[in-house]
Amino acid sequence: MAAHLNRIVLGTAFFLASFLALAFMVLPIVALFVHVPLTDLLHQFTNPVVTDALIVSLKTIVVAQIAILLFGTPIAYLLASRRFPGHAVVVTLVELPIVLPPAVAGLGLIVAFGRFGLLGSTFEWLGIDVSFNQTAVVFAICLVAGPFYVRQAIASFEAVDRNLIAASRTLGASPSRTFFKVTMPLARGGLAAGEALCLARGLGEFGATIMFAGSLQGRTQTLPLAVYTQFEAQGGLTIALAISALLVVISLAILLSLKATSLWQLSRQSSLSPFARSRSV
Amino acid sequence: MATLSAEFTLPLRSFTLGLSLEVTGTVALVGPSGAGKTSVLRAVAGLVRPPTGRIALGDDVWLDSAQRLCLPPDRRRVGLVFQEYALFPHMTVRQNVAYAGEARADEYLERFRISHLANARTTELSGGERQRVALARALAREPGVLLLDEPLSALDAHTKSAVRAELRELLTDLGLPTLLVTHDFEDAASLSDHVGVIVDGELRQLASPTELVASPADTFVASFTGANLMRGRVVGRDGGVTEVELADDGHRVFSTDDATGEVGVVVYPWEVSVGRARGEDSALNVIEAPVRSIVHVGNRVRVHIGPVTAEITEASVDKLDLAVGSTAVATWKATGTRLVPLT
Secondary structure (H helix, E strand, O other), rough: OOOHHHHHHHHHHHHHHHHHHHHHHHHHHHHHHHOOHHHHHHHHHHHHHHHHHHHHHHHHHHHHHHHHHHHHHHHHHHHHHHHOOOHHHHHHHHHHHHOOOOOHHHHHHHHOOOOOOOOHHHHHHOOOOOOOOOHHHHHHHHHHHHHHHHHHHHHHHHHHHHHHHHHHOOOOOOOHHHHHHHHHHHHHHHHHHHHHHHHHHHHHHOOHHHOOOOOOOOOOOOOHHHHHHHOHHHHHHHHHHHHHHHHHHHHHHHHHHHHHHHHHHHHOOOOOHHHHHHHOO | OOOEEEEEEEEEEOOOOEEEEOOOOOOEEEOOOOOOHHHHHHHOOOOOOOOEEEEEOEEEEEEEHOOEOOOOHHHEEEEEEEOOOOOOOOOEEEHHHHHHHHHOHHHHHOOOOOOOHHOOOOOOOOHHHHHHHHHHHHHOOOEEEEEEOOOOOOHHHHHHHHHHHHHHHHHHHHHEEEEEEOOOOOHHHOOOEEEEEEEOEEEEEOOHHHHHHHHHHHHHHHHHHHHHHEEEEEEEEEEEEEEEEEOOOOEEEEOOOOOEEEEEEEEOOHOOOEEEOOOOOOEEEEEEEEEEEEEEEEEEEEEEEOEEEEEEEEHHHHOOOOOOEEEEEEEEHHHEEEEOOOO
16 A cells, blocks of 8 residues: 555656656747747847848858868768777867867867967968958857767767678778768768757857857857847847747757658668657557 | 688787688688687688788789788679678668679679569568678679678578578589688588688688598597588488488488488487497498598597498497408497488
8 A cells, every 4th residue: 555655656756847847948948939929029030130140140050060071071980980099089089079168169269269379370371360250150160069060970980880891892892982882871860960969059159159259240140149149238138039039940940850860760770679669659 | 713822810809810721612611609710701801901921812912911912802802791791771682782793783683583672672681682682792793702701690590401502502603712601510511612620710620521520630620520411312211211322332321300302411420339240239320331540539539430430439449449441330320310401
């Protein structure tokens, strides 16, 4: 009898805790959409503050993503396929920005690439200007969001069966044909997932950007920076809410497409995992 | 047929693999798992680089440590069939085969009777089908050497005997130098002309299957080789006993197993008794023939009489006063003769 009672109490406690946790996470999202009438939010999308920020965000995120793919994929592949002295150290260095406070990353960028930084004079000589412009925004995104892609890409490349790569070579394929025809297609799902995570993180980048690139409307003010700047400004709350709502929608879209990708991956396997099965029962 | 010659040393985790092999026809390497068998294939294919040695197919040198020469796998004419087949899961059957050679893909699909599966995903295939795709793919690259890693281990017992027969026929037809590795002596003996026993990276003995059973180099080879393997044809069945005529010398043996046609005959050496003259016991199988060899294996002795090898104690050998060339009689019960599908 006591055991039965115990189970009821415990069950109720779990249910209650879950409910509170869920409410805590959902309420802020709901509040963003209901604090002012939805039509007021929609009106803000013609406001130059919002459109400027959207354009800056889109331009910088696209350039940053290209750079991350171009430089991140090779390093991920090498770290996944080669073992060398100091391998673990390099992997840790690549992962460090994931846990590093973004403001620290921003300050690091300033003292490394800024006008008076380590490479400041080199950059000046090369004609690269990274002070308070969109190049600086791209730098900040690459440093803070890039590791999310690289880390996932290493795991994806490592998950490719070594024997398939070996088989490709014994079948007469060169290393490059093997990479493009076997390794990449098999790692593709994982790379896309990493790319989506990196995109979401890059779009929300705030700390490093405001430190290194500033928040100049139409130049370096991305969507998250505009949220903060407008919230601080007199009468800007509605604009801040409108941008926030937009970011919620974009984030949700990324999350859903990520889920769709991994589901699509799962459906190509011949057997479902026990967890996937228990969900359908 | 060109000869594959391989002589190399390769340090592995707990021992150094070192061997010297000449392969014409089919050679099987058998040994327990972890003996370094697969590493031999990987070294020949160029997937690992032995620090010292020479590997060549005829005049085509693939590895020569003295010349600092080591060709990458794609420049060695090898067809390697992996243990789990390593079919590309993101390609169809035809794409897998065409990956190795577009020109002859359809021809090989036809040859291995998998044309109807051309557009199937490799994940949808049965074990036997997967093996045929793997073989077709390896051959579509037009290799000069065929390497097979545990070709039968991924198959269930039912499929295995059929595939073994097919594979033997294929290897004969191809006429390629073939090196295969397996942990199963019976598979090795049925598929190849010569069997090498490899333990801890060392080739203990390389000989024909019959020779291995008759005169194992050491106790390990003895325990590993296990049974006598002979070929024969069923000539009759009467009263629950099947009569088989051995292919090699026409001796008749008897078994309680039921079978027809061509069969493999398996007899364990420790089930065979040895005498100097025909006795009065109930054993149906009696072979009277000259002693071909007497080999000491630990505290046991293997005596090769006619087509079979018996394993008896040293005391028995002394008591019987056996010598090579003298006539002896090997006997065993009909229940000691196992008939297996011929492969």
